[in-house]
Amino acid sequence: MTNILTRPGLKPARPFFSSGPCAKPPGWSADKLAVDSLGRSHRSKIGKQRLNYCIDLMRDALSLPDTHRIGIVPGSDTGAYEMAMWTMLGARPVTALAWESFGEGWVTDAVKQLRIDPVVMRADYGRLPDLGAVDWSHDVLFTWNGTTSGVRVPNGDWIAPDRAGLSFADATSAVFAYDLPWDRIDVATFSWQKVLGGEGAHGVLILGPRAVERLESYTPAWPLPKVFRLVSKGxxxxxxxxxxxxxxxxxxxxxxxxxxxxxxxSLGQGGLIARSDANAAALDRIVEQRDWLGHLAPDPASRSRTSVCLTVAGADEALIKRMAALLEAEGAAYDIAGYRDAPPGLRIWCGATVDTGDIEALGPWLDWAYAQAKHAN
Incomplete structure (x- = not known):
């Protein structure tokens, strides 16, 4: 292990490992942004053109079929997912899957706000519930990639192709990092602030044809705020x-x-996925080489390749805070403490905007911060 008094010589060039907002893409700088639309109405010709261009780019980058619509909505991923819940749930029974904090948030919305009494299938942080037991006569709420637990669904095979209910995928840490089976997804939501390294506050809502059919054939029993209204005159x-x-x-x-x-x-969907995979593999090697580090998600098949959550031997919340503060003060890693509701540990973003060399350079700094934090305990 690195001597606690000796700082590693090489720092990550871009020490941005936050799980949201995430690192900007390599080469990004504010002076490279187009500015002709700024100070103009979003309803002006140029405003509409740029918004529509943004939608077209998302479709291309995701290889999204023409059967699915893409909308830019308020409130980040949370706003997009709640928009879907408020406008489409209530037509049939609901199953909600929860294995981390955001999934639990959708359970809370369904139970306490919409009062629809869903079937709730839970699993502890780091694990998945039994996906094979899901009843697809229900609408099903789930997170594709649990940002706060480092757990993802392994694929879309568990989503019934002949489902009667709708699949609602919170895909905010999954899009652009996995090859998603759009024929199995009726509703998907995400925000630009994750794998794209974009800014917060805006969400993206993707609707498949079955979701559109639900919207046009069903009116919820509860009132809808203006920002949730997706239907006009039926x-x-x-x-x-x-x-x-x-x-x-x-x-x-x-x-x-x-x-x-x-x-x-410019990278293509395959290139984005390859970058995330390479980053996750580099972090795996760091974990394998250290007996004090582990994965919160023990099964590689369901382990996130974007928001990777790590266990730290003997760690409590105070030790993790000390490690994160030491690394931030050194400019070696920013924002890597685990989510506040998760077990104490580290969370390191491995999405496509991160460079693999920076993940590799992080390993010795984790050694140093762990030793320093334990020494101060």
Whole structure:
């Protein structure tokens, strides 16, 4: 182990390992953003053009079929997912899967806010519930990649192709990092601030044809806030999916997302996935070489390749805070403490905007911070 008095010689060039907002893409700088749309109405010709271009770029980067619509909505991923829940749930029974804090948040919304009494299938942090036991006559709520637990569903095979209910995938740490089976996903949500390294506050809502059918054939029993309304006179408000946003977006955030999406397009979906995979593999090697580090998710098949959550031997919340503070003070790693509701540990973002060399350079600094933090205990 690194001597506690000796700092490693090489620092990550970009020590941005936060799980949201995440690292900007390599080469990003604010002066590279287009600015002609700034100071203009989002309803102006240029505003609509840029919003629609952003949607087209997302479709290309995700290889999304024409059957699915894409809308930019308020409230980040949370707003997008709640918009889907509030507008479509209640038509049939609901099953909610929860194995980390955001999944539990959707359970809370369903139980306490919408009062629909869902079937709840839970698992501890680091594990999945029995996906084979899901009843697909129900609408099913789940997170594709649990950002706070480092656990993901291994694939879409467990989603019934002949399902009667709708699949609602919170995919915010999954899109652009996995090859998602869009024929199995009726509703997906995400935000630009994750794998794209974009800005917060805006969410993206993706609707498959079965979700559109639900919206046009079902009216919820509860009132809908204006920012959730996707239907007008019994028909889908198509403008929302053509860049005519429900409320005023930040055109600066849109231009930032466009820059990141153009970067993503230059790599292609395969390139984005390869970068995330290489980063996760580099972090795996770091863990394998240290007996004091482990994965919160023990099964590699369901272990996240973006928000990787690590256990630390003998750690409590105070030790993790000391490690994170030491690394931040040295400019070696920012924002790597685990999520506040998760077991004490580290969380290191391995999405496509991170460079593998920076993950590799992080290992000795983790040794140093762990030794320093334990020595101060």
């Amino acid at each position: 028909k889908l408000a198509e403008g929302v999916f053509l860049g005519e946003t429900i409320n005023t977006p930040s055109m600066l955030a849109v231009e930032d997302a466009i820059w990141s999406l153009e970067w993503a397009r």
